[in-house]
Amino acid sequence: xxxxxxTFPTDEEQIRELRAGDEVIVDGHIVGIRxxxxxxxxxxxxxxxxxxTGAMLLHTAPNVRKLGPxxxxxxxxxxxxxxxxxxxxxxxxxQYSVRAICGKGGLPDEAIEPMQRLGMVYLAIVGGAAAxxxxxxxxxxxxxxxxxxxxxxxxxxxxxxxxxxxGIDAHGGSVYHDVQTEANRRLEGILAxx
Amino acid sequence: xxxxRTPRRQGRRGxxxxxxxxxxxxxxxxxxxxxxxxxxxxxxxxQDLRDALVAARDRETSVPGLRVLSTIVRNVEVADREDNLVxxxxxxxxxxxxxxxxFPLHPARIYASxxxxxxxxxxxxxLRSNAVHTLTRENTGPNTGYRLPIVHWEFVPDWDGLxxxxxxxxxxxxxxSFLKMCTPADGVKGIKQFVxxxxxxxxxxxxxxxxxxxxxxxxxxxxxxxxxEAITRPIGTRNPDPLVxxxxxxxxxxxxxxxxxxxxxxxxVTVLNCHIEHADTHMTLNPVAVNYQxxxxxxxxxxxxxxxSVDYDREA
Numbered sequence: 001x002x003x004x005x006x007t008f009p010t011d012e013e014q015i016r017e018l019r020a021g022d023e024v025i026v027d028g029h030i031v032g033i034r035x036x037x038x039x040x041x042x043x044x045x046x047x048x049x050x051x052x053t054g055a056m057l058l059h060t061a062p063n064v065r066k067l068g069p070x071x072x073x074x075x076x077x078x079x080x081x082x083x084x085x086x087x088x089x090x091x092x093x094x095q096y097s098v099r100a101i102c103g104k105g106g107l108p109d110e111a112i113e114p115m116q117r118l119g120m121v122y123l124a125i126v127g128g129a130a131a132x133x134x135x136x137x138x139x140x141x142x143x144x145x146x147x148x149x150x151x152x153x154x155x156x157x158x159x160x161x162x163x164x165x166x167g168i169d170a171h172g173g174s175v176y177h178d179v180q181t182e183a184n185r186r187l188e189g190i191l192a193x194x
Numbered sequence: 195x196x197x198x199r200t201p202r203r204q205g206r207r208g209x210x211x212x213x214x215x216x217x218x219x220x221x222x223x224x225x226x227x228x229x230x231x232x233x234x235x236x237x238x239x240x241q242d243l244r245d246a247l248v249a250a251r252d253r254e255t256s257v258p259g260l261r262v263l264s265t266i267v268r269n270v271e272v273a274d275r276e277d278n279l280v281x282x283x284x285x286x287x288x289x290x291x292x293x294x295x296x297f298p299l300h301p302a303r304i305y306a307s308x309x310x311x312x313x314x315x316x317x318x319x320x321l322r323s324n325a326v327h328t329l330t331r332e333n334t335g336p337n338t339g340y341r342l343p344i345v346h347w348e349f350v351p352d353w354d355g356l357x358x359x360x361x362x363x364x365x366x367x368x369x370x371s372f373l374k375m376c377t378p379a380d381g382v383k384g385i386k387q388f389v390x391x392x393x394x395x396x397x398x399x400x401x402x403x404x405x406x407x408x409x410x411x412x413x414x415x416x417x418x419x420x421x422x423e424a425i426t427r428p429i430g431t432r433n434p435d436p437l438v439x440x441x442x443x444x445x446x447x448x449x450x451x452x453x454x455x456x457x458x459x460x461x462x463v464t465v466l467n468c469h470i471e472h473a474d475t476h477m478t479l480n481p482v483a484v485n486y487q488x489x490x491x492x493x494x495x496x497x498x499x500x501x502x503s504v505d506y507d508r509e510a
Contacts, residue, residue, distance in 0.1 A: 061322065063321060075320070077282060080366065104366070104457065105458060106458055127401040128366075129265050130269070131270075131280055131281075133269075134276075150322055175459055176398065183453050
């Protein structure tokens with residue numbers, strides 16, 4: 001299992017280097033997004049005002065302090081459960097060329113095929129580790145759709161963001177699929193002993 | 195990983211970390227306590243949990259699992275150093291209250307004070323407000339709303355005190371709650387099977403490794419209430435009923451054989467512990483409820499005297 005240092009936005013070639021289980025540390029710019037943000041993009045057909053090409057999306061709804069119009073200071077920024085938002089995976093890749101989705105808890109198996117086809121990865125963060133995550137976010141550079149607070153579109157500048165684990169790679173590999181298959185196999189054995 | 199703040203201290207007026215205080219009576223005292231407990235619980239984990247997380251890290255052998263647990267321990271230290279929230283999910287504010295028969299403030303007033311304290315903490319810190327109307331999804335207030343915060347009540351005879359425990363409950367783990375009305379014929383085996391299948395099915399979503407709260411017996415609603423009670427206990431405490439305590443040990447062992455591991459990435463530590471609360475039930479019922487508590491098992495307590503004295507207790 002290799003360790004990679006990636007700067008976002010990035011391209012498909014870089015993403016295809018990553019393999020399930022690898023460690024990734026991220027620099028550059030990433031985009032915060034959540035349920036209501038993606039419902040607006042895909043179900044209400046509104047174009048996101050922040051460019052998502054080559055982006056890493058972060059499933060988040062931060063605690064912030066408002067400084068002025070469109071300006072926010074971070075208080076505590078962490079990551080939410082990704083599985084709720086799996087249905088947006090295909091559209092994010094095919095319509096907006098998103099390269100990475102970062103969240104917690106993984107995406108179900110239906111994300112594997114589009115990620116392989118479109119050259120995307122799922123990067124697993126440590127859920128709940130928001131105090132650390134907040135120190136790795138240098139600045140909130142842009143906020144769009146403020147009326148969805150806290151589920152706006154957020155542009156963060158990050159440094160040394162991680163450690164992240166490649167949960168699903170762009171080659172059909174998924175740590176979650178493998179762990180779940182093995183757990184179900186073990187569970188059968190445990191239940192047989194009860 | 196030792197706590198940096200003192201585990202206990204006497205509360206005084208005008209001395210709630212970063213909170214304003216109200217200069218009134220017992221109702222104000224309870225409000226101050228609620229505001230203080232909410233923020234304190236979010237920032238400073240109890241020592242028993244810190245010890246459990248370090249022990250989990252020390253015994254984890256999978257590479258991604260160890261990466262997760264090392265990051266968790268580092269995160270708790272960063273929260274201490276930066277005086278920040280451990281996790282960004284400020285949760286649903288849940289309180290458990292033990293009210294003495296002779297405590298001079300009526301529970302209706304205690305509830306009003308807990309609500310006011312929750313709002314004050316949310317606005318003054320400020321904390322993210324999570325409360326929404328279930329149908330419109332519009333925000334209903336600073337972590338308050340209709341029937342929010344949630345309070346569990348217990349009434350204690352021959353006593354004049356009030357114990358308040360704040361347990362902010364994150365949604366990632368609350369979403370992984372499960373209920374099954376097993377049949378009497380399913381027996382204890384049915385209970386074990388349901389708990390195991392629930393946790394394997396939940397995978398990495400509830401931020402494992404955490405505390406698996408299990409409620410058995412009573413009715414459907416009461417089983418889930420008991421499961422929530424179970425996660426508010428100090429970690430690793432055992433049910434006073436030896437039969438139930440034995441089941442806690444057995445389930446904890448079996449859950450850690452599943453290999454789900456930290457954050458569902460595979461490993462040796464799937465749960466930190468399993469706590470069970472029980473009630474007697476109807477002869478045809480066998481309810482089992484699972485309420486998951488993520489690794490950030492936040493809780494903070496205050497003992498409030500009839501004279502208005504407050505003893506903040508980190509470890510209760």
